[in-house]
Amino acid sequence: xxxITQSPKYLFRKEGQNVTLSCEQNLNHDAMYWxxxxxxxxLRLIYYSQIVNDFQKGDIAEGYSVSREKKESxxxxxxxxxxxxTAFYLCASSTRQGGNPYEQYFGPGTRxxxx
Amino acid sequence: xxxxxxxxxxxxxxEAETVTLSCTYDTSESDYYLFWYxxxxxxxxxxxxxxxxxxxxxxxxxxxxxxxxxxxxxxxLKISDSQLGDxxxxxCADRSRDGGATNKLIFGTGTLLAVxx
Numbered sequence: 001x002x003x004i005t006q007s008p009k010y011l012f013r014k015e016g017q018n019v020t021l022s023c024e025q026n027l028n029h030d031a032m033y034w035x036x037x038x039x040x041x042x043l044r045l046i047y048y049s050q051i052v053n054d055f056q057k058g059d060i061a062e063g064y065s066v067s068r069e070k071k072e073s074x075x076x077x078x079x080x081x082x083x084x085x086t087a088f089y090l091c092a093s094s095t096r097q098g099g100n101p102y103e104q105y106f107g108p109g110t111r112x113x114x115x
Numbered sequence: 116x117x118x119x120x121x122x123x124x125x126x127x128x129x130e131a132e133t134v135t136l137s138c139t140y141d142t143s144e145s146d147y148y149l150f151w152y153x154x155x156x157x158x159x160x161x162x163x164x165x166x167x168x169x170x171x172x173x174x175x176x177x178x179x180x181x182x183x184x185x186x187x188x189x190x191x192l193k194i195s196d197s198q199l200g201d202x203x204x205x206x207c208a209d210r211s212r213d214g215g216a217t218n219k220l221i222f223g224t225g226t227l228l229a230v231x232x
Binding site for chain 1: 223
């Protein structure tokens with residue numbers, strides 16, 4: 001079955017440590033996205049990538065970094081510079097050709113807790 | 116900047132009854148898409164329904180339908196014959212082209228729907 005996987009489901013880190021969240025998709029989608037979800041704030045876009053080796057900052061990119069070396073993978077690093085990293089992180093992807101390019105498919109999410 | 120507003124933080128409905136969730140949006144684009152996503156307690160985001168702005172007919176998916184009022188920039192979701200499995204957070208979203216090249220989704224803050232047996 002095609003889909004998006006995120007691992008791990010729960011992640012715990014000490015303050016001051018960088019942590020990388022995994023996102024893999026086998027939908028052959030070109031575009032991938034990272035969102036942050038906090039209570040009462042909906043989903044906010046962190047970074048997005050339209051094609052391999054290219055990505056753009058979203059609305060809340062400070063303290064985060066990404067890479068897009070493979071079409072299937074879009075890992076997100078939460079750096080120690082992110083002031084409030086504890087949140088639920090969602091990865092999504094969408095096609096750019098055929099289908100509906102505006103419909104995003106989501107992974108199951110990773111809950112990151114930093115203490 | 117585009118915004119999406121969901122003015123109802125929480126709603127409740129009796130099983131088998133009908134409920135309407137409100138959403139308003141603000142976009143300057145002429146070609147846009149609107150979505151309703153459902154997020155159950157598992158937190159998996161699931162697309163419920165999609166509306167293309169150029170279509171006058173309201174979208175329908177089984178028990179879910181929308182009331183798309185383009186002039187008023189309103190996009191409400193109606194759930195008929197509510198079931199216990201409909202209990203979830205519902206997000207309204209608007210596709211943004213962010214200057215032309217990008218398909219971003221702008222999300223509202225969500226409405227938490229409770230279904231009473």
